[in-house]
Amino acid sequence: xxxxxxxxxxxxxxxxxxxxxxxxxxxxxxxxxxxxxxxxxxxxxxxxxxxxxxxxxxxxxxxxxxxxxxxxxxxxxxxxxxxxxxxxxxxxxxxxxxxxxxxxxxxxxxxxxxxxxxxxxxxxxxxxxxxxxxxxxxxxxxxxxxxxxxxxxxxxxxxxxxxxxxxxxxxxxxxxxxxxxxxxxxxxxxxxxxxxxxxxxxxxxxxxxxxxxxxxxxxxxxxxxxxxxxxxxxxxxxxxxxxxxxxxxxxxxxxxxxxxxxxxxxxxxxxxxxxxxxxxxxxxxxxxxxxxxxxxxxxxxxxxxxxxxxxxxxxxxxxxxxxxxxxxxxxxxxxxxxxxxxxxxxxxxxxxxxxxxxxxxxxxxxxxxxxxxxxxxxxxxxxxxxxxxxxxxxxxxxxxxxxxxxxxxxxxxxxxxxxxxxxxxxxxxxxxxxxxxxxxxxxxxxxxxxxxxxxxxxxxxxxxxxxxxxxxxxxxxxxxxxxxxxxxxxxxxxxxxxxxxxxxxxxxxxxxxxxxxxxxxxxxxxxxxxxxxxxxxxxxxxxxxxxxxxx
Amino acid sequence: xxxxxxxxxxxxxxxxxxxxxxxxxxxxxxxxxxxxxxxxxxxxxxxxxxxxxxxxxxxxxxxxxxxxxxxxxxxxxxxxxxxxxxxxxxxxxxxxxxxxxx
Numbered sequence: 001x002x003x004x005x006x007x008x009x010x011x012x013x014x015x016x017x018x019x020x021x022x023x024x025x026x027x028x029x030x031x032x033x034x035x036x037x038x039x040x041x042x043x044x045x046x047x048x049x050x051x052x053x054x055x056x057x058x059x060x061x062x063x064x065x066x067x068x069x070x071x072x073x074x075x076x077x078x079x080x081x082x083x084x085x086x087x088x089x090x091x092x093x094x095x096x097x098x099x100x101x102x103x104x105x106x107x108x109x110x111x112x113x114x115x116x117x118x119x120x121x122x123x124x125x126x127x128x129x130x131x132x133x134x135x136x137x138x139x140x141x142x143x144x145x146x147x148x149x150x151x152x153x154x155x156x157x158x159x160x161x162x163x164x165x166x167x168x169x170x171x172x173x174x175x176x177x178x179x180x181x182x183x184x185x186x187x188x189x190x191x192x193x194x195x196x197x198x199x200x201x202x203x204x205x206x207x208x209x210x211x212x213x214x215x216x217x218x219x220x221x222x223x224x225x226x227x228x229x230x231x232x233x234x235x236x237x238x239x240x241x242x243x244x245x246x247x248x249x250x251x252x253x254x255x256x257x258x259x260x261x262x263x264x265x266x267x268x269x270x271x272x273x274x275x276x277x278x279x280x281x282x283x284x285x286x287x288x289x290x291x292x293x294x295x296x297x298x299x300x301x302x303x304x305x306x307x308x309x310x311x312x313x314x315x316x317x318x319x320x321x322x323x324x325x326x327x328x329x330x331x332x333x334x335x336x337x338x339x340x341x342x343x344x345x346x347x348x349x350x351x352x353x354x355x356x357x358x359x360x361x362x363x364x365x366x367x368x369x370x371x372x373x374x375x376x377x378x379x380x381x382x383x384x385x386x387x388x389x390x391x392x393x394x395x396x397x398x399x400x401x402x403x404x405x406x407x408x409x410x411x412x413x414x415x416x417x418x419x420x421x422x423x424x425x426x427x428x429x430x431x432x433x434x435x436x437x438x439x440x441x442x443x444x445x446x447x448x449x450x451x452x453x454x455x456x457x458x459x460x461x462x463x464x465x466x467x468x469x470x471x472x473x474x475x476x477x478x479x480x481x482x483x484x485x486x487x488x489x490x491x492x493x494x495x496x497x498x499x500x501x502x503x504x505x506x507x508x509x510x511x512x513x514x515x516x517x518x519x520x521x522x523x524x525x526x527x528x529x530x531x532x533x534x535x536x537x538x539x540x541x542x543x544x545x546x547x548x549x550x551x
Numbered sequence: 552x553x554x555x556x557x558x559x560x561x562x563x564x565x566x567x568x569x570x571x572x573x574x575x576x577x578x579x580x581x582x583x584x585x586x587x588x589x590x591x592x593x594x595x596x597x598x599x600x601x602x603x604x605x606x607x608x609x610x611x612x613x614x615x616x617x618x619x620x621x622x623x624x625x626x627x628x629x630x631x632x633x634x635x636x637x638x639x640x641x642x643x644x645x646x647x648x649x650x651x652x653x
Contacts, residue, residue: 026573027573027574029615032614033573033614033618033619047571047576047618047619048576049578049639049642049643050571050576050577050578050642050643050646051571051575051576051577052575052576080651081652081653082651082652082653097574097575097576098573098574098575098576099574099575345652346649346651346652349652350652351652351653417638417639417642418642418647418648418649419647426638426648428647428649429648429649432649478637478638480638
């Protein structure tokens with residue numbers, strides 16, 4: 001965990017006091033809605049269909065137990081007893097009252113949590129791998145660099161009014177769990193042949209109305225040059241990004257229109273002028289950030305202790321272990337994913353009680369650390385293998401041990417028309433119904449890894465373009481319809497899905513998805529061939545023929 | 552698709568003016584008396600674009616009670632019972648269409 005200092009605490013307290021004053025002036029009529037709206041948005045407060053929504057940043061998806069417990073408190077006292085974890089590693093409270101928001105924010109600020117820059121045309125929460133500092137795959141802790149970017153970008157005056165919002169993601173592992181190729185800037189941390197740490201820099205990725213996979217503009221940027229190079233990108237975007245048309249304002253449109261090569265040249269020219277300036281990161285500055293990350297004091301343990309071996313004789317535990325537990329870089333420890341996708345429940349939602357259970361378990365078994373993944377699940381990154389049986393039993397009792405991580409009912413879904421003022425169609429009930437079709441987890445395991453992503457509108461908060469099966473809700477003549485795509489993926493081989501065929505009605509979606517899955521089971525080369533690979537091998541046509549013949 | 556507030560007004564049936572209450576975001580409906588009510592049954596119902604625009608203009612004069620007023624379709628059955636006119640408004644009136652976590 002990163003340890004915030006007195007500056008951070010004082011800043012948040014001042015910010016809450018400022019917002020309290022703004023809310024007071026709004027309620028008294030001293031501020032109009034037009035004056036107040038940008039102020040509330042800068043603090044993560046949206047007005048949705050039937051209530052205010054507070055979006056809280058979880059920097060690079062890392063939380064401690066005290067912070068999660070405080071979120072449970074806010075959910076219980078100021079909301080309706082639950083929260084929704086998002087595809088940007090944040091949490092949203094859907095029912096907060098404006099008049100109570102300052103108190104809720106003050107409570108969150110006490111544990112270093114806030115909603116600043118979770119809205120507006122600024123640099124948003126920098127996201128990264130939820131397995132950071134735990135996975136043996138990575139070359140460095142990507143959160144160090146995310147924290148450097150957080151400090152640099154927070155309230156940065158030059159980048160507070162960008163043409164449009166700006167999202168950065170970092171991975172330091174070969175397998176990309178942070179979806180860096182569909183972000184405005186994607187950073188792949190790796191070492192060059194000389195062993196030096198640096199970033200491959202991708203720009204212009206994104207989903208939404210006009211989806212693009214990011215283009216690589218620099219194969220290796222020395223890590224210490226991160227800020228100056230990002231600043232050069234931001235300046236080029238700030239100068240040339242369109243402000244006349246909201247639909248063409250993201251950096252992906254600029255990169256697409258002028259080409260990655262031209263964009264890269266502009267960035268390099270800007271960078272040449274500033275690279276040796278104040279933003280050059282010294283070893284001391286990097287070390288200072290690094291030193292503020294407190295890492296667990298791992299015991300010297302061996303892999304597969306006797307307690308684990310014995311527990312694996314229980315088939316239910318063994319099933320969960322195979323699905324939800326991953327290798328850790330330290331012997332005797334594991335990474336545990338906590339599914340927030342119990343069959344039939346809203347994806348990504350956790351009750352206050354469940355948050356408290358996870359906070360307690362993180363304290364007892366996981367060095368007080370919790371992560372949020374963009375797949376809308378939680379993670380305990382550091383659990384001793386000998387503790388896994390007890391952890392599983394406690395998670396099971398809280399309804400948090402569904403062994404469906406990465407399976408067909410581990411569905412990403414945005415809030416959709418059930419909450420969101422922008423949505424055209426529902427997403428959560430569609431996810432629930434699909435999940436129920438595959439409630440038999442033996443069947444889901446037989447299908448294997450399959451990511452279904454659902455968005456309730458073209459803004460694509462549910463990342464439908466990069467779902468193995470993507471589902472986009474649209475509205476036609478007052479009715480909900482859904483477009484289905486196949487073959488999208490968000491990992492290091494990121495690509496956009498291909499449209500399967502005409503949109504289908506709300507009622508038809510679960511059956512159609514089931515038919516797609518059944519078709520895959522018939523067509524796959526064998527159990528080893530994943531859904532995404534079968535689609536890559538055969539294209540969508542065989543699926544289209546079978547599925548639309550049935551509908 | 553643009554949000555209802557941004558759409559060009561077309562009135563093909565009964566409509567009402569709706570908004571969110573400033574203090575808590577609750578869904579409210581413009582009443583005949585020129586106030587706001589959380590009950591759809593209290594809403595002023597009009598059937599022409601001119602009447603709807605007039606209702607909307609009146610609603611927008613003061614933004615201390617309700618935020619973001621717009622014209623929303625409603626239904627009125629033979630008994631005069633008023634209901635929300637599309638799925639969006641049904642959800643605004645009745646809440647999410649699934650059981651909330653508890």
